[in-house]
Structure formats: structure tokens, C-alpha cells
Amino acid sequence: MTDETLTPERILETAEEVLRRYGLSKTTVVDVARALRVSHGSIYRHFPSKAALQDAIAERWLARKSLPLIAIANEDGPATERLRRWLNLLSSTTRKNVLDDPELFATHKELANSARNVVRTHLDHLVEQITYIIRDGIAQGEFATDDPVVTARAVFAATTLFHDPAHVAAWSDPDLDATFDGVWSLILAGLSPRDIPHA
Amino acid sequence: MTDETLTPERILETAEEVLRRYGLSKTTVVDVARALRVSHGSIYRHFPSKAALQDAIAERWLARKSLPLIAIANEDGPATERLRRWLNLLSSTTRKNVLDDPELFATHKELANSARNVVRTHLDHLVEQITYIIRDGIAQGEFATDDPVVTARAVFAATTLFHDPAHVAAWSDPDLDATFDGVWSLILAGLSPRDIPHA
Incomplete structure (x- = not known):
């Protein structure tokens, strides 16, 4: 070269x-x-510097992970379906990364620990994508919330068990999908516009 | 002796x-x-055996942690308020344990890793306590759900970030309480009976 x-x-x-x-x-x-x-x-x-190189590797890896998620956030179509697909993709991609290539995942984990600012920015971007879908849902009459940013943070937090590698041990639980459906029901109920009683 | x-x-x-x-x-x-x-x-x-002793130490420690939670589950009074207080207590107790006495917490973490069945039973008991509060809420007309057990599991899963020691790094986030309020809104909306439209 x-x-x-x-x-x-x-x-x-x-x-x-x-x-x-x-x-x-x-x-x-x-x-x-x-x-x-x-x-x-x-x-x-x-x-x-080595630190600059590390940060750039982490950015590249996380951008690769974000790309298909951004695509879903930017789609047209019902926000409810997109939010569910977005959450599913985030969880399934993370699980695939952790379980299919443990060696690469170990590298990414080390990187994440040393490039904390890059990871923080990445997490902020993920919450922004949820915010974007929620705002779309509000515009389309599917969702209602006073504060889309706080609600987006809550949706991200409420699904931690399914997308955070810290919980790899929980992912073999046979009830995991049923539990996700349960959390999804909570999220959906929380986002749905309340019926306004007719006078 | x-x-x-x-x-x-x-x-x-x-x-x-x-x-x-x-x-x-x-x-x-x-x-x-x-x-x-x-x-x-x-x-x-x-x-x-040493294993039997370990399990018994873990059981004793987790029973100590459960006791005040069981008390809340068994109270009379509005289920909504009890559920919120139960979730708050679980989170605050865990955080206190982790942050106030890191040495003891390290011991508990090692114990939890070797007494996995004891921990699993403990987690099942926590979900049972949530189920109990939810059933109470249904009886009192505060909550509605087809499957209190799945919903209880969902409530426990949705609050993972706040009560799982894996997330100790997130607990210093100044937005944590606001995020918890957001997750609580999702839970409450998910548990609330839907308005039945009048014919």
C-alpha cells in the first residue's frame, strides 16, 4: 500500500x-x-493519536449499526409500525452482534468503554430517531404526547432489557418475546391519544 | 461459641x-x-456443602431486600400509588446497595453469579409481587389487563434500567428521574382501563 x-x-x-x-x-x-x-x-x-483512531473506529462501527435504523425512521408510512420495526431491528442487530461474533463483540465492548463520548452521541442519535418517529406519529394522529423527547427517552429506557448487551443472559429466556410484546403494549398505550369524552 | x-x-x-x-x-x-x-x-x-451455604447466604440477603417490597404489595390502598412506590423502592434500594457499600455489593454480585437459581426464584417473586398489585388494581377498577402475569413481567422489564445493577453507570444521569417519570407514564397508560365509548 x-x-x-x-x-x-x-x-x-x-x-x-x-x-x-x-x-x-x-x-x-x-x-x-x-x-x-x-x-x-x-x-x-x-x-x-491512538485515541483519535479508536474514536473513529467506534464511530464507523456505530454508524454501520445506525444506518438501517435511520432508514426506518425516515420512511413514510404508519409511525406505529415503524416504531415497532425500529425497536425490533435495534434488538435483533445487537443480539446478532453479541451472539454471532463474540470476538468482534468483545472488541466493540472494549472500544465502547474507551470511546465513551462517541457512544453517548450514538445513544443520543438513537433517541433522536425515536423522537422523529413519534413526531411523525403525532402529525399523523396516531400518537399523542406533551413532550416527544422525554417520551422517546422513556421508550428507549423501557426496552433496555432487549437491546442492551448487558442483558445477554436474559436473551435465552423462552418468555423474552412475550415480555417484549407486553412492553410494546405499554408503549403503545402510552403513545395512543386518549379518547376525549363527548359532552 | x-x-x-x-x-x-x-x-x-x-x-x-x-x-x-x-x-x-x-x-x-x-x-x-x-x-x-x-x-x-x-x-x-x-x-x-459450600454451595448450600452460598445459596442460603444469597437467600437471606435477597429475602432482606424483598421484605419491605412485600409489605407494600400487601398493603391496602390504591394500587397505582403502591405500584409506583414499589418500583421506586426497588430502584432506590438497589442503588443504595450498589453505591453505599461497593465491597458488600461486589460480594453480592459474586454470590448472584454462583447462586443463579436462588436469584431466578427471587426475580420470580418480584414479578409475583407486581402481579399481586396489578390484580388488586383490577379488582379496584384502577387497572385493566387480559393477562396480569405477562403485564407484570412487562412492567418489571420496562424498569430494568432503574433497578438492575448492570446499569450503575446510567444512574448518575441527571435526566434519570425524568426518564423514570416517562416510563411510569407508559406503564400507567398501559394499565389504565380504556374508555368504553358510549353508544
Whole structure:
């Protein structure tokens, strides 16, 4: 690889592979440079420090995870169906990541611990996507809430068990889907406009 | 201490102290016996194995945690207010345990990992207490649900972020109380009887 063809994207791709192999603490910028057959100076031209490289890897990974969710948030169509599909996709993607490739997941977990600001921004973006769907639902007469942002935060919090990797042990519970349906009923009831009694 | 005054309760109390000092893996039944100045045979007369002793310590600790919750479940009075107070107490007790005495909490965490069946039973009991309050609420006309057990599981799941020690990092979020209020609104809306339109 020459410095001319060395794009940030190419560095991040290789860096993620190197991280997965050695773990975060043992990986150096020199390891990434070696895997790309460039000098470590070439890497530093794009990423001024290991911390900057880490943050960029985390951003890239989380953006990859967000993309199909953003697509659902931006669709037309009934907000209720989109919110349910969005929550299902968030849960299923996380579970797939954790269970299908435990090695990569371990890398992501280490990254998440060291790139806390990147993760916080990602979580804010997820709540913004829920807010967006809720506002759509209000405009379409499906939902009612005084404060879409607080409600979006509540929806995200109420589904923690299903999308937070901390709960991997709970995901093999045979009642999990029934419990999700139950939580979904609470969410839907909470979002539905109250019937206004006729005088 | 003589064998005559050596009650199971006395053993468990001392064993929890010993565990807290040495950690679960390093503690032996002999350590507990030494702390009580009895022979390890005296301990085995009450608890046939280290595993049995561990389970009993976990049961005692979780029963201690459950007691004030059971009291709320068994009260008379409006179910809505009791459910909210029950959820608040569960969250605040867990947070207090985790944040006030990290050493004891670390011991409890180790115990929970090795006494999984005891923990599972405890969680089932918590959901039963919610179910009990929900049934009360149905009888009093405050709540409506086709399946109080599934709804109770959903309420417990929806509040995971607030009462599961896995989320200790989230508890310092200044928005936490507002988010809890949001989740509580979802729960309450989900439990409220729907208005039946008048013909």
C-alpha cells in the first residue's frame, strides 16, 4: 500500500481487524501500520493519536449499526409500525452482534468503554430517531404526547432489557418475546391519544 | 461459641461478613468456622456443602431486600400509588446497595453469579409481587389487563434500567428521574382501563 491509496476508510477497516485480533490494550498504531505495510507516520497523518483512531473506529462501527435504523425512521408510512420495526431491528442487530461474533463483540465492548463520548452521541442519535418517529406519529394522529423527547427517552429506557448487551443472559429466556410484546403494549398505550369524552 | 448456640442465622451472618472480607472464591467453610470459633463439622451439620451455604447466604440477603417490597404489595390502598412506590423502592434500594457499600455489593454480585437459581426464584417473586398489585388494581377498577402475569413481567422489564445493577453507570444521569417519570407514564397508560365509548 502506498500513501496515496491509504484512505481513512482503509485504515479504519484494517484497524478494526487488528483490534479484533490483539484486543484494544495490546494494539498499537505501529501494529495497524504494519498490517497496512505503511509507516506509522502515514497513519498519524490521518489520525493524530491512538485515541483519535479508536474514536473513529467506534464511530464507523456505530454508524454501520445506525444506518438501517435511520432508514426506518425516515420512511413514510404508519409511525406505529415503524416504531415497532425500529425497536425490533435495534434488538435483533445487537443480539446478532453479541451472539454471532463474540470476538468482534468483545472488541466493540472494549472500544465502547474507551470511546465513551462517541457512544453517548450514538445513544443520543438513537433517541433522536425515536423522537422523529413519534413526531411523525403525532402529525399523523396516531400518537399523542406533551413532550416527544422525554417520551422517546422513556421508550428507549423501557426496552433496555432487549437491546442492551448487558442483558445477554436474559436473551435465552423462552418468555423474552412475550415480555417484549407486553412492553410494546405499554408503549403503545402510552403513545395512543386518549379518547376525549363527548359532552 | 458452642455448638448449642450455633444457629443457622448466626452462621449466615458471619459467613456474609467473611465473604465480604475474602471474596467468594477465596472463602472456605473452614474460614467461616474459624470466625465463629467452631469446628467446620459444626457448620456442615447445618449446611452440607459450600454451595448450600452460598445459596442460603444469597437467600437471606435477597429475602432482606424483598421484605419491605412485600409489605407494600400487601398493603391496602390504591394500587397505582403502591405500584409506583414499589418500583421506586426497588430502584432506590438497589442503588443504595450498589453505591453505599461497593465491597458488600461486589460480594453480592459474586454470590448472584454462583447462586443463579436462588436469584431466578427471587426475580420470580418480584414479578409475583407486581402481579399481586396489578390484580388488586383490577379488582379496584384502577387497572385493566387480559393477562396480569405477562403485564407484570412487562412492567418489571420496562424498569430494568432503574433497578438492575448492570446499569450503575446510567444512574448518575441527571435526566434519570425524568426518564423514570416517562416510563411510569407508559406503564400507567398501559394499565389504565380504556374508555368504553358510549353508544
